Amino acid sequence: MLLLFLSFLLFTSFPLSLSLNQEGLYLLQLKSSFSDSDSALSSWNSRDPTPCNWHGVSCDGASGSVTSLDLSNANLAGPFPSVLCRLHNLSYISFYYNNINSTIPDISTCRNLVHLDLSQNLLTGDLPHTLADLPNLKYLDLTGNNISGDFPASFGRFQKLEVLSLVYNLLDGTIPAFLGNISTLRMLNLSYNPFSPGRIPPELGNLTHLEILWLTECNLVGEIPDSLGRLKRLNDLDLAINHLVGSIPSSLAELVSVVQIELYNNSLTGELPRGFSNLTNLRLLDASMNRLTGKIPDELTRLSLESLNLYSNKFEGTLPPSIADSPALYELRIFQNRLTGELPQNLGKISPLRWFDVSSNQFTGPIPPSLCEKGRLQEMLMIYNSFSGQIPSSLEQCRSLNRIRLGHNKLSGEIPTRFWGLxxxxxxxxxxxxFSGHIGKSIANAKNLSLLIISRNQFNGSLPEEIGLVGKLAKFSASNNKFNGVLPKSIVKLDGLGILDLQGNELEGGLPSGIDSLKKLNELNLADNKFSGEIPDEIGSLSVLNYLDLSDNQLTGRIPLGLQNLKLNQLNLSDNLLSGELPPLFDKEAYKNSFLGNPDLCGNFSVSCDKRDEDKHKGYVWLLRSIFVLAALVFIVGVVWFYLKYRNYKKAKAIDKSKWTLMSFHKLGFSEYEILDCLDEDNVIGKGASGKVYKVVLSNGEAVAVKKLWGGVQKGCDNVDIEKGMAQAESPVRDDGFQAEVETLGKIRHKNIVKLWCSCTTRDCKLLVYEYMPNGSLGDLLHSCKSGLLDWPTRYKIILDAAEGLSYLHHDCVPPIVHRDVKSNNILLDGDFGARVADFGVAKVVDAAGKVAKSMSFIAGSCGYIAPEYAYTLRVNEKSDIYSFGVVILELVTGRLPIDPGFGEKDIVKWVCTTLDQKGADYVVDSKLDPCFKEEIYKVLNIGLVCTSPLPINRPSMRRVVKMLQEAGAENQLKGTKKDGKLTPYYYEDGLDQGSVA
Incomplete structure (x- = not known):
């Protein structure tokens, strides 16, 4: 009976566990060792007799034993489960894209393992030497982890290994020669590791089965070994972004199977080698950003190249006619060289050209008429050459075109009629x-046209009414032509227009009514025409207008009072026929030169309004003046007496200007007294945590921003909060904030760092005088109702400017400077939306060893911007700034605040990552941004994510960030597609004019 009772208890206690086989029990141990936040292993339970139907598990059909475990992208966390080696028939393991966070254990007992993929996890430690003891291992992928150290010597003993990928780790030795002993290798990818400087081992030429060799950004030095020419099966060779020198070895012409060769961004010299005609499979050759010289070999142009990138070298000579005979050539980019002569006139007749850029050379002659023969041409970039003749009429049929740049040449004649309306x-x-002739009425069909830039030509005739149908037009620049007639009424329908520049034409008539509908108009330049009539009052309602030039016309009437509502950086109404009194805001020295040549205007800086009755009432006026002078003298004497009494009575509360100490950092055209006289409440433009910011217009017309701080005793300063108008900083100001700002900004000279003119101090009050930034801070503009002003080209310009400023601090200052409070509110915008980095109150200097000059006793920075490692270690370096800058990038792309109630407990970084995974990029990008910039926006978003990597070592340097942003701004599609974490570089398109038109 007792035995039966015990048996009953055993059965009722473990009825389900006993039904599962031994391999299933091992896998349940694996499940218990993992954190499974997404319930990816919910189907794993002990009710099944075998695990063969569980998620990610595959079994052998005959024996029923587990042969494969694929738990990719399951959000599992925990150590690597060594229990897997008890599954004796297991040949395939993939934990791709999880959170495995241990070192790699000894798995040499997994004797049947063929495929091991642990890429995109959090593995640490060294490469285990026992991996080479796996006799059947063919595939080893550890991409995207934090594995460090050197290669173990045992790695030269792999018996069957075909794929070895260690991309994006922290390997810091050199690439060893014994890798050349793995004779079975078909793919070797070691890209993007911080290796010590080392040469390419010549022994890699022994890998005769190798098909892919990627050694991108591996800190390689020396020359490319000739032995690589023995890799007859190689189809992809990538040695880009290294420090390789010497000439390109001629042995590379023996790589008969190669499809693409990438050697860009090295220091290679000499000419391109002969013999490339043997490479019949070559589709892509990129030797850009080197120091190559000489001519392009004729034989190179006879290949079936899909992409030829040779820019930023020093090629000279002519372009061979044979390049036009390449049947598969769809991308030709050879800009920024010294090529001369004419382009082959049959270029594009055989080749299905899509991207064509020959900018910044010395080409002459006509544009080839067959460029779009195949109807696929998308971009035609030919700026900065000496092309002549007309635009071929055949191009007006090229409906695939989306980007045309023909500026700075010697082209002439009329534009083909339908070319305007592509x-x-x-x-x-x-x-x-x-160019001459009219703007064709077919421009009404240009539904996607955003930037129309035709200045400095000889166009004539009237502007067509159809211009108002180009609904996406954001910039229309047609200055210095011969246009005449009146402005078309339809122009006020362009509600997205930001810049209208028609200076230097022969336009006439009145300014159109309804101009207040141009809500995004930022610049209006109609100078040097024949406009007449009055200035419309509606201009005063254009809230974002900051540049207004109507000079040298025939405008009459009074100056509208509404113009005082505008925040103008440039105002010029000179040389017209305006009359009446100046509006009070403009009746100041600062605007003296804005109204010259209007004899009937009157004010403090112009002639009297009306002199007609002057002689008639001369005596009467003299009497009145005498009475007023006498009364004024009595009044002044009384005021002076009262003031002296009051000053003595309130002496303790007055500011004694004689005690102010001025320290200047630039040549000044003003004194401290001029600043002090303007520190009244009417001039306050912002408040923050440490005082106020004032806008002070000096006697010379220049505006400055004055930050007014104080110490513990608020004697002589107002007890208020500071900083919205100048920098809008929200972080607490420390006792040494003033000193840090003075010491930092006083020695910096950079176009993207806010300029500190001087400091003024007394015992209880401190003033900092900066250049005035009329558009305020990026944070204010981006997160307000005015965010519509920030289209994508403007946002891109801002983030690139700010990146260059931070790069200067990190790399060009000696010693380097860490800002420690990078955020959108500390990026200020000038009148042209140029960005300046501001607020250095918590900045710190980095010493020669790369450490901050003194330890941090508090966390400086703002919520949402602080790098994760800084918050809990108080260790700060340049990588902390880069994380904060990445948050600013995400702000610009998404339009969201760093901390937003809509994110829940997440910040913007986690929200972006989660949304990208679940919904895609379209749900992240600010809906206000024009979809035509989608590709460039995605590239910048990717840069922001890289900058906000949780691990500081994975964040690029600020200098690298600048380069990545510049390359993203080139608007080129990614060159090729690669797997296993291999990135492809971006390319500039526009030669010397990269920044002129986005």
């Missing part, structure tokens, strides 16, 4: 040529 073109630039 439906997909968003940029049409014809600046600085000799």
């Amino acid at each position: 439906p997909h073109v968003y940029l049409l630039e014809l600046v600085n040529n000799s």
